[in-house]
Amino acid sequence: MAPRYVRLALALGLLVPTLTACFEEPAPHEAIRDFLVGWESGDFAMAARRADADEASVRKALGDVGLHLDAASLRFKLLSVTRDGDTAKASFQAEVDLGENNPLWTYDSMLPLHLVDGRWKVRWSPSVIHPDLHEGERLAVKVDPRGRQPIVDRFGDSLQDEDTQYVAQVIPVQLSDPARLCQELAKVTGFAQDRLLSRILSAPPTDxxxxATFGRAKFNQIKAQLDRIDGLQIVDVKPPVAPKSPVQIVGRVSAVTAESEQQLGGPQRAGDTVGRDGLQRAYQDQLTGSTETRVIVLDTKTWETVKELKSWPGRKNAPVRTTIDSRLQRAADLAVAGTQPVALVAVDAPTGQVLAVSTKDLDQEKDALAGKFPAGTTFSIIATEALLKAGLDVGQKIPCTADRTVGGARFQQTGVTSSAPTFEADFAHGCVTALASMARRVDERALADSAAAFGIGAPWGLPLSSFSGTVPAGTTDAARAKIIAGSSVRVSPLAMALVAGAVRAGTWHPPTLVTAPSSPDPETILPKLPSPRPLDAGIAAELRSLMRAGVATGSARAAAAPGDPVYGVASTVTYVEKKERSQLSWFVGWQGDVAVAVMMRGADPAGASSVAGAFFSGTRKDF
Structure with missing residues (x-):
């Protein structure tokens, strides 16, 4: 309080020389100073002593201003002083911080003064507080929070279902002891007692x-305690906040708690919701917007609004439109059900838009979008692009041996079917020994360029965590062999789905998950996405032919499905994760314009391909 007192006192003190020089004593400036400084600093007794009315009444009226406005602070700036004999007028500007993330409310008012027994006094009336306030009236703040907007799929359909929440509310005029109610509610909920009370005192009494708002579990836990609070009413509401699939991408929503209120930088109001994860968290500000706030004058007898003094519409909230295709998402969810831990990502090949993300016992964001896994021989799609540029003939015979060492690095292959297959057959069956043997036919720069052409390592700007992949240096034959075999590279299922989409479309496209709004934060812009990267048309056609063989005659046969031909490659890879030996199976390919990557934990070489086949078959059904 002291700094503001000194600040205002000094500001008013600057006028003393002028006032003293122009006016005969006694001058009104001390009365003006004491009244405004006392009001601003909360020393209402000092202010009341400078009024010509009952001091207790003035103290209460000035104290009620902050309560009725739920004001964080009041400040005053003296504008001018005029005197006419035994009367004077002081014009001042009031600056009221209403909190709740609203702008400051500023208005001009006036102090009428007159001499009373040789002392300057403020001629008291409610208009001193505000020019439009009269006897029998009071100020109030009326709020109108907007409901949380939905996250929608590419067709505009909501990705949330209704969920029951319980709102603890009061009608102020019906309360005999608001302070006691707030004390009891604060003990149960953890919300600050003074904040609860200020909301009651500032609201229109009949509203x-x-x-406080509670989810079902929390409400059931504390229901008995809430029932014992006299005057507290519980109503249930059904906002559409329960996430549909993909649940971890959409994200969960919860009512604001005492803890989340502090994290959000509050103050938040009951009924506000906070996104806990996924897009609900990333787009919290856009989905919730802000509360519309109005300062009004109330008739204290009828509690009807006499006049609106100021309003703030609040920031407009808006839905978040995603690229998710709910029909394909249902097909993906059915395909992964009942399997080993698995992640499936489907993208639109011509655009890179994410169509579906489904997992079982893996996380949709941390694993499917942002996981860092070895790609196995599915990475040969990228390596083959470099090899074709170097002049590789896919009809060339390259032995698929059970064991091969390249530059000191050992590779092993199970299920060898022929001692002298062509490269096309090696590619289709994911023969790691044959592919690794190609390390001397391509240099480090060529492999790096091909990885970049397929977006590996590209700077993505998704609103959720994602991983575009990494490729180590290929300075030795062994290092390049490991890259071609996919054992040393790290990718996410999303990155590999985009690789499949690039071969299908002939152009690599960066991923898109949200089409509106353009950024999770209105004040910042996501890093610019890399531009689409066209592939050489002839090489893309050759890759498509190789990937068709992967499903028609190769190790990805389990991905075959009715309808358009399925293209793709399959792979198994063994690696060490957290000091434990782990195995993955992959499928990377497409049907029509829907490109997918499926990654399954376990050693079943057909596991991922089978999930892909179930997905493609499911997309033919009429859900």
């Missing part, structure tokens, strides 16, 4: 004032 329902929500104080």
């Amino acid at each position: 329902a004032v929500p104080l």
Whole structure:
């Protein structure tokens, strides 16, 4: 309080020389100073002593201003002083911080003064507080929070279902002891007692004032305690906040708690919701917007609004439109059900838009979008692009041996079917020994360029965590062999789905998950996405032919499905994760314009391909 007192006192003190020089004593400036400084600093007794009315009444009226406005602070700036004999007028500007993330409310008012027994006094009336306030009236703040907007799929359909929440509210005029109610509610909920009370005192007394909102589990836990609070009403509401699939991408929503209120930088109001994860968290500000706030004058007898003094519309909230295709998402969910831990990502090949993300016992964001896994021989799609540029003939015979050492690195292959297959057959069956043997036919720069052409390592700007992949240096034959075999590279299922999409479309496209709004934060812009990268048309056609063989005659046969031909490659890879030996199976390919990557934990070489086949078959059904 002291700094503001000194600040205002000094500001008013600057006028003393002028006032003293122009006016005969006694001058009104001390009365003006004491009244405004006392009001601003909360020393209402000092201010009341400078009024010509009952001091207790003035103290209460000035104290009620902050309560009725739920004001964080009040500040005053003296504008001018005029005197006419035994009367004077002081014009001042009031600056009221209403909190709740609203702008400051500023208005001009006036102090009428007159001499009373040789002392300057403020001629008291409610208009001193505000020019439009009269006897029998009071100020109030009316809020109108907007409901949380939905996250929608590419067709505009909501990705949330209704969920029951419970709102603890009061009607202020019906309360005999608001302070006691707030004390009891604060003990149960952890919300600050003074904040709860200020919401009650600032609201129109006949309005329902929500104080706290609870989810079903929390409400059931504390229901008995809430029932014992006299005057507290519980109403249930059904906002559409329960996430549909893909649940971890959409994200969960919860009512604001005492803890989340502090994290959000509050103050938040009951009924507000906070995104806990996924897009609900990333787009919290856009989905919730802000509360519309109005300062009004109330008739204290009828509690009807006499006049609106100021309003703030609040920031507009808006839905978040995603690229998710709910029909394909259902097909993906059915395909992964009942399997080993698995992640499936489907993208639109011509655009890179994410169509579906489904997992079982893996995380949709941390694993499917942002996981860092070895790609196995599915990475040969990228390596083959470099080899074709170097002049590789896919009809060339390259032995698929059970064991091969390249530059000191050992590779092993199970299920060898022929001692002298062509490269096309090696590619289709994912023969790691044959592919690794190609390390001397391509240099480090060529492999790096091909990886970049397929977006590996590209800077993505998704609103959720994602991983575009890494390729180590290929300075030795062994290092390049490991890259071609996919054992040393790290990719996410999303990255590999985009690789499949690039071969299908002839152009690599960066991923898109949200089409509106353009950024999770209105004040910042996501890093610019890399531009689409066209592939050489002839090489893309050759890759498509190789990937068709992967499903027609190769190790990805389990991915075959009715309808358009399925293209793809399959792979198994063994690696060490957290000091434990782990195995993955992969499928990377497409049907029509839907490109997918499926990654399954376990040693079943057909596991991922089978999930892909179930997905493609499921997309033919009429859900």
